[in-house]
Amino acid sequence: MQYLHSTLSILLCGSLATNALCSDSETGPNPPAAIEPTSSLQFQTGLEPQQAVVLRGRDARWQLLVGKTQSNDRIKDVTREVAYTVEPANIASISPTGFITPLLPGIATISVVSDSGEQANHQLEVTPFDIDEPVNFPNQVAPVFTKLSCNGGGCHGKAAGQNGFRLSLLGFEPKEDYEFLVNESRGRRLFPALPEKSLLLTKATAQVPHGGGRRMEEDSYEYRLLRRWISQGMPYGNENDSRVTSISVHPQQRVMDRSATQQLMILAHYSDGRIEDVTRVAQYESNDAEMASVDVQGFVQTQDLAGDVTVMARYQGQVAVFRATLPLSPNRPLLPQPRNFIDSAVFAKLDQLGIATSPRCDDSTFIRRVTLDLAGRLPSLEETNEFLADTGDDKRDVVIDRLLESQDYAEFFASKWSQILRNRRNNEAFKYGSFAFHDWLRGQIYDNRSYADMVREIIAASGNLSVHPPVAWYRQVTDINQQVEDTSQLFLGQRIQCARCHHHPFERWSQKDYAQISAFFSLVSKKPGPSPDEPIVFSRLGKPSAPHPKLGGALLPAGLGGPELDIAETIDPRQRLVDWMVAPENPYFAPSLVNRYWKHFFGRGLVDPEDDMRVTNPASNPELLTALSQHFIDSGFDIRDLVRQMVTSETYQLASEANEVNLSDRRNHSRFYPKRLQAEVLLDSIDTLLGTHSAFEGMPAGSRGVALPDTSFASYFLTVFGRPEAATACECERASDANLAQSLHLLNSKEMQSKLSDVSGFATRFAMPQPSAEDASQIEEIYLRALSRRPTSGELQKVLEYLAANSDRRSGYEDVLWAVVNSKEFLFNH
Amino acid sequence: MLTVLGGARRLCDGVSRRDFLTIGGLSFGFGGLSLAGVLRAQDAAPRDPSRSSQHKGLINIFLAGGPPHQDMWDIKTDAPSEIRGEFRAIPTNVSGIEICEVFPQLAARMDKAAIIRSIVGCKDRHESYQCLSGWIPTDLSNVGGRPSIGSAVAKLKGPVDPSVPPYVGLANNTQHRPWSDPGNAGFLGAAYAPFRPDGPGMENMTLQGITLDRLADRRRMLTSIDSMRRDIDVSGAMQGMDAFGQRALDVLTSSKLLDALDLSKEDPATVARYGDGKPYKYQYDGAPTCNDHLLIARRLIEAGARCVSLSYGRWDSHGQNFDLVRDHGSKLDQCLSALIDDLADRNMLDDVTVIVWGEFGRTPKINPQAGRDHWSQVNAAYMVGGGMKLGQVIGATNRLGEYAAQRPVEVQEVIATLYHNMGINITSDLLQDPTGRPQFLVDKPPVSELI
Numbered sequence A: 001m002q003y004l005h006s007t008l009s010i011l012l013c014g015s016l017a018t019n020a021l022c023s024d025s026e027t028g029p030n031p032p033a034a035i036e037p038t039s040s041l042q043f044q045t046g047l048e049p050q051q052a053v054v055l056r057g058r059d060a061r062w063q064l065l066v067g068k069t070q071s072n073d074r075i076k077d078v079t080r081e082v083a084y085t086v087e088p089a090n091i092a093s094i095s096p097t098g099f100i101t102p103l104l105p106g107i108a109t110i111s112v113v114s115d116s117g118e119q120a121n122h123q124l125e126v127t128p129f130d131i132d133e134p135v136n137f138p139n140q141v142a143p144v145f146t147k148l149s150c151n152g153g154g155c156h157g158k159a160a161g162q163n164g165f166r167l168s169l170l171g172f173e174p175k176e177d178y179e180f181l182v183n184e185s186r187g188r189r190l191f192p193a194l195p196e197k198s199l200l201l202t203k204a205t206a207q208v209p210h211g212g213g214r215r216m217e218e219d220s221y222e223y224r225l226l227r228r229w230i231s232q233g234m235p236y237g238n239e240n241d242s243r244v245t246s247i248s249v250h251p252q253q254r255v256m257d258r259s260a261t262q263q264l265m266i267l268a269h270y271s272d273g274r275i276e277d278v279t280r281v282a283q284y285e286s287n288d289a290e291m292a293s294v295d296v297q298g299f300v301q302t303q304d305l306a307g308d309v310t311v312m313a314r315y316q317g318q319v320a321v322f323r324a325t326l327p328l329s330p331n332r333p334l335l336p337q338p339r340n341f342i343d344s345a346v347f348a349k350l351d352q353l354g355i356a357t358s359p360r361c362d363d364s365t366f367i368r369r370v371t372l373d374l375a376g377r378l379p380s381l382e383e384t385n386e387f388l389a390d391t392g393d394d395k396r397d398v399v400i401d402r403l404l405e406s407q408d409y410a411e412f413f414a415s416k417w418s419q420i421l422r423n424r425r426n427n428e429a430f431k432y433g434s435f436a437f438h439d440w441l442r443g444q445i446y447d448n449r450s451y452a453d454m455v456r457e458i459i460a461a462s463g464n465l466s467v468h469p470p471v472a473w474y475r476q477v478t479d480i481n482q483q484v485e486d487t488s489q490l491f492l493g494q495r496i497q498c499a500r501c502h503h504h505p506f507e508r509w510s511q512k513d514y515a516q517i518s519a520f521f522s523l524v525s526k527k528p529g530p531s532p533d534e535p536i537v538f539s540r541l542g543k544p545s546a547p548h549p550k551l552g553g554a555l556l557p558a559g560l561g562g563p564e565l566d567i568a569e570t571i572d573p574r575q576r577l578v579d580w581m582v583a584p585e586n587p588y589f590a591p592s593l594v595n596r597y598w599k600h601f602f603g604r605g606l607v608d609p610e611d612d613m614r615v616t617n618p619a620s621n622p623e624l625l626t627a628l629s630q631h632f633i634d635s636g637f638d639i640r641d642l643v644r645q646m647v648t649s650e651t652y653q654l655a656s657e658a659n660e661v662n663l664s665d666r667r668n669h670s671r672f673y674p675k676r677l678q679a680e681v682l683l684d685s686i687d688t689l690l691g692t693h694s695a696f697e698g699m700p701a702g703s704r705g706v707a708l709p710d711t712s713f714a715s716y717f718l719t720v721f722g723r724p725e726a727a728t729a730c731e732c733e734r735a736s737d738a739n740l741a742q743s744l745h746l747l748n749s750k751e752m753q754s755k756l757s758d759v760s761g762f763a764t765r766f767a768m769p770q771p772s773a774e775d776a777s778q779i780e781e782i783y784l785r786a787l788s789r790r791p792t793s794g795e796l797q798k799v800l801e802y803l804a805a806n807s808d809r810r811s812g813y814e815d816v817l818w819a820v821v822n823s824k825e826f827l828f829n830h
Numbered sequence B: 001m002l003t004v005l006g007g008a009r010r011l012c013d014g015v016s017r018r019d020f021l022t023i024g025g026l027s028f029g030f031g032g033l034s035l036a037g038v039l040r041a042q043d044a045a046p047r048d049p050s051r052s053s054q055h056k057g058l059i060n061i062f063l064a065g066g067p068p069h070q071d072m073w074d075i076k077t078d079a080p081s082e083i084r085g086e087f088r089a090i091p092t093n094v095s096g097i098e099i100c101e102v103f104p105q106l107a108a109r110m111d112k113a114a115i116i117r118s119i120v121g122c123k124d125r126h127e128s129y130q131c132l133s134g135w136i137p138t139d140l141s142n143v144g145g146r147p148s149i150g151s152a153v154a155k156l157k158g159p160v161d162p163s164v165p166p167y168v169g170l171a172n173n174t175q176h177r178p179w180s181d182p183g184n185a186g187f188l189g190a191a192y193a194p195f196r197p198d199g200p201g202m203e204n205m206t207l208q209g210i211t212l213d214r215l216a217d218r219r220r221m222l223t224s225i226d227s228m229r230r231d232i233d234v235s236g237a238m239q240g241m242d243a244f245g246q247r248a249l250d251v252l253t254s255s256k257l258l259d260a261l262d263l264s265k266e267d268p269a270t271v272a273r274y275g276d277g278k279p280y281k282y283q284y285d286g287a288p289t290c291n292d293h294l295l296i297a298r299r300l301i302e303a304g305a306r307c308v309s310l311s312y313g314r315w316d317s318h319g320q321n322f323d324l325v326r327d328h329g330s331k332l333d334q335c336l337s338a339l340i341d342d343l344a345d346r347n348m349l350d351d352v353t354v355i356v357w358g359e360f361g362r363t364p365k366i367n368p369q370a371g372r373d374h375w376s377q378v379n380a381a382y383m384v385g386g387g388m389k390l391g392q393v394i395g396a397t398n399r400l401g402e403y404a405a406q407r408p409v410e411v412q413e414v415i416a417t418l419y420h421n422m423g424i425n426i427t428s429d430l431l432q433d434p435t436g437r438p439q440f441l442v443d444k445p446p447v448s449e450l451i
Helices: A002-015 A019-023 A137-147 A174-183 A199-204 A221-231 A341-353 A363-375 A381-389 A395-404 A407-420 A428-446 A451-459 A471-476 A480-492 A511-520 A573-582 A589-602 A622-634 A639-648 A679-690 A716-720 A740-747 A750-756 A762-767 A772-787 A793-805 A809-822 B035-042 B129-133 B149-157 B199-203 B212-225 B237-253 B256-261 B268-273 B291-303 B321-345 B411-421
Strands: A041-043 A053-055 A066-069 A075-077 A083-087 A092-094 A099-102 A106-113 A119-126 A244-250 A253-255 A261-263 A265-270 A275-277 A283-286 A292-294 A299-302 A307-315 A318-326 A524-527 A536-539 B057-064 B089-091 B098-100 B113-120 B167-169 B307-314 B352-357 B379-385 B392-394 B404-406
Touching: A041 A106, A041 A119, A053 A099, A075 A261, A083 A092, A092 A106, A137 A174, A137 A221, A199 A221, A244 A307, A244 A318, A265 A307, A283 A292, A292 A307, A299 A318, A307 A341, A318 A341, A341 A622, A341 A639, A363 A381, A363 A395, A363 A407, A363 A639, A381 A772, A395 A407, A395 A639, A407 A428, A428 A471, A451 A480, A451 A573, A451 A589, A471 A536, A480 A511, A480 A573, A480 A589, A511 A573, A589 A622, A589 A639, A622 A639, A679 A716, A679 A750, A679 A762, A679 A772, A679 A809, A716 A740, A716 B199, A740 A750, A740 A809, A740 B199, A740 B212, A740 B237, A750 A809, A750 B199, A762 A772, A762 A809, A772 A793, A772 A809, A793 A809, A793 B212, A809 B212, B057 B129, B057 B149, B057 B291, B057 B321, B057 B411, B113 B404, B113 B411, B129 B149, B129 B411, B149 B167, B149 B307, B149 B411, B212 B237, B256 B291, B268 B291, B268 B321, B291 B307, B291 B321, B307 B321, B321 B352, B321 B379, B352 B411, B379 B411
Parallel strands: A053 A119, A253 A318, B057 B307, B057 B352, B113 B392, B167 B307
Antiparallel strands: A041 A066, A066 A075, A083 A106, A092 A099, A106 A119, A244 A265, A261 A299, A265 A275, A283 A307, A292 A299, A307 A318, A524 A536, B089 B098, B113 B379, B352 B379
16 A cells, blocks of 8 residues: 555655645655745645635635745744735635635635745635535535544444434445435435424534534534535435545645644545545544644644654545654764665664664674574574674674574474464364475475465465365365455455445445455365365356445456456466466555565564555555565565565664663664564573473474464463464464463463473583582573573672572572573563 | 462362363463553552442353243243143242242342343354354454453453453363353453463462462562663563563462352351252253352452353253253252342342353243254343342243244343443444454443343
8 A cells, every 4th residue: 555655645746736745755756846936935735836726616615735944944834823815805714724715706816924024925716606516415415424423433334323323434335325314214304495404403413412412513614514405405416426536635744843733735636627625524643642633624733752653634535644754853863874775764764853773783682683583493502602703794694694594484484474374273184284284385485485476376276285285275264255355464464354344444445346356266166175174175167256245246356456357267366366466566465575574573564563554554664665565576576585685784783772862762663672572482492491392282392382383282381472373364363462371371380380390401400510610601501592692790690699599509590590581681582 | 378389279069170170271361451450450449348349240151052941931821731831930029020930039039130031133053152242153253253241341341350360261161162162252362261260370370389489589580680671662561571470479479369269268158058069960061050150250250350151051951851940940049049149148239240041042842852942033031130120021922932022132232231231331342353443342232121
């Protein structure tokens, strides 16, 4: 989605916006344009510079935006700080907030003057009122219900309606809304003979008791519009009437001060080319209310926090996003030299925000971090010692390459994919297939198979498990809706579940889009294989189609936002779906993967949650997401190369300790964000540190937790630390929250205690030499094994004292090891 | 203060905890205890000493197998004998309401109960899922399914007492597994699953071969070397771990949950009042009738649990229906009437809802084995307390007990009533599923006659 969005921004800047609008846009291709020499004050109408603002008829309104260019070339919003005059004054009135209401048809000049005397003018035209255009229900009436929250999911918008009156959720089905309002309940809701006595109006204004309270005032714009619509006899409008094709927000992007304000203007673009201001009818939402709030009139107020914030505007199912950057300090921060394009994008953002990075992490932190992230395990004592002793300049890159080629890397990521591909056992007979699928994934990753090819083999999987293990996905994901939803979420980062039953409230996906994706899967069939639990999957011969959920009739398959495809009967339609997905111009496929991997390494997705990519959930650094996606596409979907780019970047190698300016930075990666070790890695790490093994039923002794082929191995430890059951395609199934059961398990469980006191474990071994001369070096070994570093003298001292105070050396060592296991430095990758 | 190392404890009349529930479900039930929950529970206002429980509670007694509605709460005195069966109706202390003769003690307390005789929309499926959640397992299954009431309440309200899980499932494991399902966390995830007093989660609450002093030593050692700054973690997990680490020690020193499960801590007269508490197994693949479970449920609510589910008996009476009702019914009469008195004595009746029901009703016509078969057209429920309007019967079946002739009540209306009694507003308290969609707890309003 980010892709589309970026493209959209550029188009708008190129075709519509004034210079001022694009001058501070990072994404626009235009270089910063010259400011009008005469005045630093300017109108931002969202139109061509000399194009008059046209108000069509008495219903039209227009939000003005006035900006002032400051000495640092930034534009400051002064919409509410200037004085407005209209000449002649009887044509229109302008509120102090810059909101124009037409009074009489005619042409006028709007002038503004600032406190310091600067001036600017703009032309205004109000078209004749004599012909009152019939109100258009979908374009004018339905949005009122959305703006006033009548049709929200908690009220009349829910499937059963509220107290007998229902509306379509967020007004996506105006035809149905019209039916509900005008015809249902024997037409009692509207009364054209006496419009103001209509139940719709008396309820909404709380003249008669209304469970939802008073939603509008009797002299409000909305009230007058609804009353006029009723008095006109409730016209619906013509099928051919123009409709909203997109909306644009102005400005799109601003560098703002903290505790500052910005008026937004939303323009609706209609299919007939008409442009109208919908600032007061659109809905707004800030993605971080602690940084900026926005009111119903589109007035943004930034708070005291620095960073970046986005405000979403929604109207008629269309979305536009305003991005504000709030620098921490006006001074340019000290940033390291970029090592690759990732660093360039991250540091550009930090530069804008005035946030300095933490320093590069030390070698101990690095070897531990990168081994945990790439191989899902702690570095061995030998690996750590060798790395720390290495004096080569490229030693980090060497380690990265070694790990990327390792079996451990393949096993770790096979487990990650296995879980979101729902590789689990419904019963023991599933075992062959689940093991085979995991092994297939491991092989793909070890061989660094192109991601596009790997996805093709899964989505278009056919045959039986022994020949083609990915059919295991179809064994688990049986229902066509689940196939649609899993495919979208896993490989496109799109959660389209909503669109199964109604138009997606925050996206442009309709039930039709959903049905068209499902058409690709409409021919998937199963027949009995070697056993009932090992079916053979195939695609029947035929024309793929899906019924239209509302209108009936067959729909042709189409990718999300893609063209309808007429697929020959002899072709497996899933192949065409994958063709659409892996095409270089597909706006979802590459961003979805790079964002998923970014989250793995950097702790937070550029879009977070990582599989919920939509315009209303914008990326923290869209330029980086775009650059990563492009790189990934250009590399032929080479995952290993992508990972190498990420972990060799300076950004990945920053320390996690905060400096005085970046402590509050939660999404710009000015430092490394610590991550709790995931359940399997934690269990393996504890075993490694204690010299013990966990047993898993049916697996050979010494099997690692991260190498388990599926999630159906019983382990209280893994469950309590959040291992997912692989019941869904969502990464969110893996829980990383702290809870009491975890603490109890670490503190007081048979499992932990038996590991600590295992006769062949390290506690026993360390306690063996009676003279305590070995203690210092043994403590050093514990620290190197656990944390890849040597203890500080203070730590060494404390541990030695503890051992000395303990009469039983073995229990002393057990306690020390327990404390190390429970330290945050061990439990986290930092 | 616990000083013994993990002593065996008496549960359900002499059966040790270990034997009592044999198969270790991996549930732990403390997930409802978020960091915010800990702080909230710690800050909770001091209790009113005149009331032993101030929070709202729910005891969901599942009669697995489908109890015969017409042989318990809805005697069809006007029906022909091949339908009416063997039981007489007896008057209750509410004039005009009659119930089966097997329940004389409940009849004497009808003013404290309400009966719904016209529940519709039951699925013919042998599982507790619908009675515990209002939904069927396939609903939203690809995001993990719908949560049961207890899990939803744990999520929305958190724990009352940080050392007592908000949702406890007492159901014994049965050969037919769906009858012992204590409730499911669904899309809320394992953290909100009911705590089951078995398995490692339970074991971890008693000292495992280590003394409390040594645990405290370990904690001190940890504090002295654990120097990483907590505020660098943006997820909050580090601070959470510290808080829970301290709380874990508290749990091990306080034995609140264990005490609640231990009936030797109860007044013997009260225990006796609930009747013989042994888990009697009547038929092969179902749950036993364990009267002690009802008392344990009351003790758990008192200790701070919000919701306790249990499975009582095996009511799938395809044969010898009347013998089964005589056996199960008279035991239920004993313990349920005791529970009503007990809650009333402790001034808990207004806050605690008890519901007794199964997955569906049974066929009007008695089969040749003197049994009744599955009948999902209509079902009944017996409810107590919860601040409801009691002493009434809602709805009615037709003369033969075949269908709801008056006021059909949807299963979800019953569930909505339970939520309502728990202090939850079903129109505004929503849950977010993993895809971010807000989900209503149920789609139907509470039973207006009851609230």
